[in-house]
Amino acid sequence: MNEKELAELSGGVESLGFRPLYRQVRDRLIRRLVDGVWAPGEPLPSEIQLAAELGVSQGTVRKALDAMAAENLVVRRQGRGTFVARHDEERIMFQFFKLVGDDGQRTFPQSKVLALSLARANAAERAALKLAKDTRVIRIRRLRSIKGAPVIVENIALPEPMFPGLAAMEPPNNLYGLYAMRFGVTVASTREQLKAVAVCEADAEALGATPGVPALKIDRLALSLERQPVEWRVSVCLTEKLHYLSELR
Amino acid sequence: MNEKELAELSGGVESLGFRPLYRQVRDRLIRRLVDGVWAPGEPLPSEIQLAAELGVSQGTVRKALDAMAAENLVVRRQGRGTFVARHDEERIMFQFFKLVGDDGQRTFPQSKVLALSLARANAAERAALKLAKDTRVIRIRRLRSIKGAPVIVENIALPEPMFPGLAAMEPPNNLYGLYAMRFGVTVASTREQLKAVAVCEADAEALGATPGVPALKIDRLALSLERQPVEWRVSVCLTEKLHYLSELR
DNA sequence: TAGTGGTCTAGACCACCGA
DNA sequence: CGGTGGTCTAGACCACTAA
Structure with missing residues (x-):
């Protein structure tokens, strides 16, 4: 039964000509x-x-x-x-949520939606999510707190065609679970770019912090199983009592 | 030849009672x-x-x-x-050096040693490197530049017994290569904790930056093949034109 | 006890490399 | 061409789980 079928699917780069x-x-x-x-x-x-x-x-x-x-x-x-694999909080926490308390404790934050809107994608969103012109995006801005203390403010952009009707829903705490359960979209991997920035006025107000304070900016692009961009998320985090944990081998 | 030898070696947690x-x-x-x-x-x-x-x-x-x-x-x-596996710059770059230019370019930085000393480990060093009291450590402070622009200042602590004579040497650009070649110590994995901080006076002076500017602080512990702490390194990075890249799957 | 994934073996053949 | 790692198969047995 050794037929080398000519299936063509997503995946890594192949040497083209041999497919185990x-x-x-x-x-x-x-x-x-x-x-x-x-x-x-x-x-x-x-x-x-x-x-x-x-x-x-x-x-x-x-x-x-x-x-x-x-x-x-x-x-x-x-x-x-x-x-x-399930996308429950536990899995997300260890797989994609890298913020850990300085005492070593991992706590999944509570989220409060500050704004939710539907609009044509701007240039940055089109570039990040690889969208065609005039595609609509869902924008969510939310504040996340750990043990009652606001620590993260984040702006999320989603391609509307991939998540029809989401704009009219009440976004839950765990968005990736929602993507999987309601829209059949699995977040399989992410690419995060981290920088240190000074908190801007708007974010400072949301966080109840002083403008200009140092914060960790996490620019995350989430990819589906087929390696298509699914979500673009920029988080600004106060890291006084937290850190981002990265284990390299 | 299926003898279940009772070899006992380093590695992950085993169910104790069965060792493939x-x-x-x-x-x-x-x-x-x-x-x-x-x-x-x-x-x-x-x-x-x-x-x-x-x-x-x-x-x-x-x-x-x-x-x-x-x-x-x-x-x-x-x-x-x-x-x-070799610990040449190329490998280090992709395995442990996660700072990337915003244009996507990876450039291995040049390093200039600012200070090198030998002393008894202080409490923080003993805790990080799991050292016995009175163990001596080698301390290196260096400035790292990319394309001539200083972007990282870092403080390194090494257990002296593990690197005898290193204190008298001229540290090369790629330290991990030196550890492997001259001391038979292989850095197999690292654990990094990232925070956003305001640059302190001393670091600002070394970097030629304004004190108080936001910077990325990377607290890294490097482990050997046997999972013993090998190096403790705290880097302060200016991330205006750089970011820390983290890919999660 | 039946069914699952996990280990181990033995052997055939394939893709790739260098002399 | 010979030697290397890579794939694929078939079958035996082991460890673990649930009924």
Whole structure:
């Protein structure tokens, strides 16, 4: 069953001309995730079932699933099965939320929406989200607090066509969970650019801080499974009692 | 040859009571790296040779080497062999140096040593580096410039026993390369804590900046292969034309 | 106890590299 | 061309989970 099918899907750069079978299997399974064949938290079929269905050996399916587990797309549990990764607060917290208290405590912040609007994308938004001219975006501005103390003010921009009707909803605390549950959009990776800045007047007022105080600016672009821009978010954080934790290996 | 040897080595937390063979193989190979059996850049024996020598199958050696490649300890090249990872500027740049120009350019900075001294570790150094009382540390203060413009001032503390004689040397641009080549100490991972701060008088003078300007403070602890603290480094960075890049998946 | 993922082996063949 | 790592298969057995 060694047919080198000519599936063409998203993914990393390939040497073009050779596409390992397990890579093709991975891509086909990711396609099913994108299509919502299995909901987050649900178990996939067992390795043996998938192998039989796809006409490859169990070892090849295993290698594909291992790769997906390394990408945090599925969770494997010995004796139980392989499950579609969930975007609950716990996962987000450890995967994408890197702000930690100086005492080492991680606390997921509460959020308060300050403004929500719908408008044509401006030049910056079009560039960041790779949008065509005249595409509409949803803009959210919110204040996030940890233990009652306001520490982050953030401006979020979303392509409206990807999230139809979101502008009319009450945004929950955990936006990535909403994207996944209600719009089938999975945030698979992010690219963050950090700078130190002086807090501007508007942000200072929202945060209850003195204008000009140093703050950490986090410019984040979130990408979907297909590596399409999903969300652009600029956060301004007071880091007096917090820090951004980055572990490199 | 399925003897579950009772090798006890560094590494992640184990369920204690079961230690996969490939894990044991990995640990034995890491032990050899630590002992300097193969120098950085040198090829390891082929999978088949290692398998024969260690009395396991080629597949098991492969799994161990794959794990080590994922940890950036070795580099595998199809058709050539498996090589001990080098700590040259290129590798450091992409693995541990996360500052990128706003134009997307990565430039390894030039360094100028401002001060170098040898002293008993103070309380903060003992805590960070997990040192016994009265251990001596080497302190280096240096200024780093990109394209001639000073952008980083950093204070480095090293356990003197781990780097005997370093205090009398002229520190090169790339310290991690020196640690590896001259002292057999490999920096395998780092933990960085980022904050926004106002530049203090002393740092401002070194950087040629105005005191009070916002800057990015990076508090980095570097760990060896055995997960022992190797270096404590606090960098203060001007991020007007730079940013810290963090990619999360 | 049945079913899952995890480990280990053995062997075949493929892609890639350098002499 | 020979040697390397990379892929794929098939099958045995182990560790873990839930009923």
